[in-house]
Amino acid sequence: MADQDDQPHRPARWPVRWPLQPVARTRWSAQETTAGQAEPAVIEAALKRALGRPSGNWFAVAASSDVRADRPFGFRVAGRELVAWRDRAGALTVGPGACPHLGAPLADGRVVCGGLVCRWHGLRLPAEGMSGWRPLPGHDDGVLVWVRLDGPGGEPPLPGPVVPDRPLLAGSVCAVTRVVGVCEPDDVVANRLDPWHGAWFHPYSFARLRIVRAPGLDAGEGEDRFVVQVTYRVGPRLGVPVLAEFVCPEPRTVVMRILEGEGAGSLVETHATPLGPGRDGRPRTAVIEATIATSARPGFAVARLGAPLLRPLMRRAAARLWRDDLAYAERRYALRTGTV
Numbered sequence: 001m002a003d004q005d006d007q008p009h010r011p012a013r014w015p016v017r018w019p020l021q022p023v024a025r026t027r028w029s030a031q032e033t034t035a036g037q038a039e040p041a042v043i044e045a046a047l048k049r050a051l052g053r054p055s056g057n058w059f060a061v062a063a064s065s066d067v068r069a070d071r072p073f074g075f076r077v078a079g080r081e082l083v084a085w086r087d088r089a090g091a092l093t094v095g096p097g098a099c100p101h102l103g104a105p106l107a108d109g110r111v112v113c114g115g116l117v118c119r120w121h122g123l124r125l126p127a128e129g130m131s132g133w134r135p136l137p138g139h140d141d142g143v144l145v146w147v148r149l150d151g152p153g154g155e156p157p158l159p160g161p162v163v164p165d166r167p168l169l170a171g172s173v174c175a176v177t178r179v180v181g182v183c184e185p186d187d188v189v190a191n192r193l194d195p196w197h198g199a200w201f202h203p204y205s206f207a208r209l210r211i212v213r214a215p216g217l218d219a220g221e222g223e224d225r226f227v228v229q230v231t232y233r234v235g236p237r238l239g240v241p242v243l244a245e246f247v248c249p250e251p252r253t254v255v256m257r258i259l260e261g262e263g264a265g266s267l268v269e270t271h272a273t274p275l276g277p278g279r280d281g282r283p284r285t286a287v288i289e290a291t292i293a294t295s296a297r298p299g300f301a302v303a304r305l306g307a308p309l310l311r312p313l314m315r316r317a318a319a320r321l322w323r324d325d326l327a328y329a330e331r332r333y334a335l336r337t338g339t340v
Helices: 040-051 185-192 196-199 298-306 307-337
Strands: 058-063 073-077 080-088 092-096 110-112 115-117 138-140 144-150 171-179 207-212 226-233 240-248 253-261 266-275 284-294
Touching: 040 185, 058 073, 058 080, 058 171, 058 266, 058 284, 073 266, 080 144, 092 138, 092 144, 110 226, 171 307, 185 253, 185 266, 185 284, 185 307, 196 226, 196 307, 207 240, 253 298, 284 307, 298 307
Parallel strands: none
Antiparallel strands: 058 144, 073 080, 080 092, 110 115, 138 144, 171 284, 207 226, 226 240, 240 253, 253 266, 266 284
């Protein structure tokens, strides 16, 4: 196990206001235990409150950049085969993924003049739909693409998804990561509502983690958040200390927002989308995570020029974290269903 920092250590001449701060090295096992603080009842109560919030039957499905005007994008939500594409003006179309003629996979088709042409027999599906095939409500918020499925959602529909307040996209760098696990959306949300595991389970990314505030068992809406002091690692002996909060605006989303420190206003949106059962009959859930980074520092404008190089690094860092966190979510599912 990698070494873990648990005590601040700043050379006498190191400027306090620099975003990067040195951190002392110590053994991973020497950090203060969080087992007594991470009460299962607190996590389960926060999860229950999140599950009670409305989603309007909207499901996050992909990065906005994944859905293009030159080819269809196929995906599944709640066991349904779906397809999405853009017309010549860039408008989004989402609908069933099977051709109404003989059931061909429309994801294998071609986008021609704004419509989708099936490869089997050339049936052309216009964006407005036709007999036997109707588009579904879709939404593009500039970062993510969403679809509304009123059947699987089982709630009163909303005109748009519940999207948190974000920093201005024109002044930010965005990256979207997608990973899939053998679990249900509740397991992904529960993982994010346990911030106490961060420095223990991810010592390569987090140091000096302390929970400043945790909601009570019966917390009201204004109190239902976790506030965390943590240092994000950027090297073996350097990190960025921040104050961050975790909130759930709807049942399948957890938002981490930096409140103080470098990158204040930046956020990470974690969306858990049910895909349906796999070949083994067990459920699959897609974790679609959007990182939206911003900074008031003048140098960030220069960094944004390198966004094409930064995005793969951001996606790689998120995928590394979710390699571990999916193991957590999958273990929770296995224990809950007795499939260990």
